[in-house]
Amino acid sequence: MSSDETLVVTTAQEDEEYLFAFKQIMISSIPMVLKATIELGIIKLLSESSAQLSPTQIASHLSIKNPDAAVTIDRILRLLASFSFISCTLMQDKAGRPERRYSLGPRSKHFVKEQGATFVPWLLFLFHKVSLSAWFCLKDVVVQGKGDPFKHAHGSIIFDYTGTDPEYNDCFNNAMKYLSTIYMPKAMDKYHGFKSAKTVVDVGGGVGECLKCILSKHPHLRGINFDLPYVVKNGLSYPGLEHVGGSFVNDPIPKGDVLLLKWQFHSFEDEFGLKLLKNCWNSLPASGKVVIIDPVSPEYPGTDLMTRTTFTSDMVMLGVTPGGKDRTLREVETMARAAGFSSLKVGCRFLNMWALEIYKNA
Known part of the structure; x- marks a missing residue:
């Protein structure tokens, strides 16, 4: 039968x-x-x-x-x-x-690991035993508060932990690098927000993969990759790309007419995010702007693939970052104005990422 x-x-x-x-x-x-x-x-x-x-x-x-x-x-x-x-x-x-x-x-x-635009490093990062262990503490965070699941599991936030575990740090940096090879070429095809700039500073730019992509499209630019010293020491070499070590918590952000926050703004709680935006405001000239590249959460939890992907991304922020979350346009604009920025403009969407521009002056 x-x-x-x-x-x-x-x-x-x-x-x-x-x-x-x-x-x-x-x-x-x-x-x-x-x-x-x-x-x-x-x-x-x-x-x-x-x-x-x-x-x-x-x-x-x-x-x-x-x-x-x-x-x-x-x-x-x-x-x-x-x-x-x-x-x-x-x-x-x-x-x-x-x-x-x-x-x-x-x-x-x-x-396919050997191809340039690959999700393999992101997969290996999310399902690394260090990352996975954070999920076992999600209930504790809901009940007890006081930190994020990753900190409950390992005693420190992920950005401090990576400085103590070289293998996991490499795993994290590779994940960020290879995600950029997927997203940034899509953005550069249509997004023109860097075209008239002179100096672009990638705040928390990892090893510089994102700036490399921007400079390949706009070779007239000077690019400054600003991240922790142990991160930028492994930075990429590329014409026009300069690496500067420092903490955007404790150190001044290098001067530039465009500051890029790619997957940084959604990696922290509101209080820290507001402080980061204020630091960006202080480093910009009067005509400067910040470009935020992040997912944008819809107000209503629809059942379409884009909404599900965005809310899944938000859960990753909940699980491994210190208070990070994917915000709605309204939430981004509220924080930007609280930091002193005058206006927000939607640049474009590419895949499940958005390019948002916030201006120091209207």
Whole structure:
């Protein structure tokens, strides 16, 4: 009897409601499995292969000696195939038994580690054991307050912790760097907010990947990448790019007519964010502006993909940053005016990010 002939004793609505709930409970397995396939080298192998490979062939190519590896690899890849990360063709082996063969799928292009615009470092950061441990403290933060989940788990905020754990610091910096390779080229295609500037300062710019992208589009600019000394010591070398070590909490922000806050403003609580904006205001000339690149939360929790992505991003801010959150346009404008800025202008949206401009004078 085929599966099509099986007696179904639940209604379509019951199936949908139950399976939706079941999926949400089990969904954490998907990024963990994807992470394992990347670390094993399976995604890289499939990206380099001109033919579909069986699980046995995959295990052989990767020189895995475990005799049961092919069975486990098959179970892993059929899950990813069901979500279109991997493509699968059902064939028969020499004994006439079903055999699945795999290749890269339509949703795999952002998970090939060797490609420039890749989500792999972001995945490895979010599902690093240090990051994951913060989620076990979410309930404690709701009940007790006093800090964020990451601080509850590790005794310090993430930006201090990275200074004590070189491996995790590299993981974090790579995540920020490679996210920039996805987002910033999209922004530079249409956003012209840096065109008339002379000096752009990336406040908390990591190793300088974002400024590199901006300078490649606007080579007339002088770019200053301002971040903590242990971060900028590993900064990128690029024409027009200068690295300056310091803390935007305790040190003056370098002067520039455009200050960039990419994923900085949403990484801190309101009190700190207001202080950061005031420091930016002090470093700007009268005609200067701050460009904020962040997700923007809608007022109403809709069910569309963009809204879900934004609110999921907000949960990452809740879990790992010290009071960070993705704000609404109204909240951004309120804080900007409280810091002394005269007006807010929406530059553009690219993917799930927005470029917002706040001006020192109207």
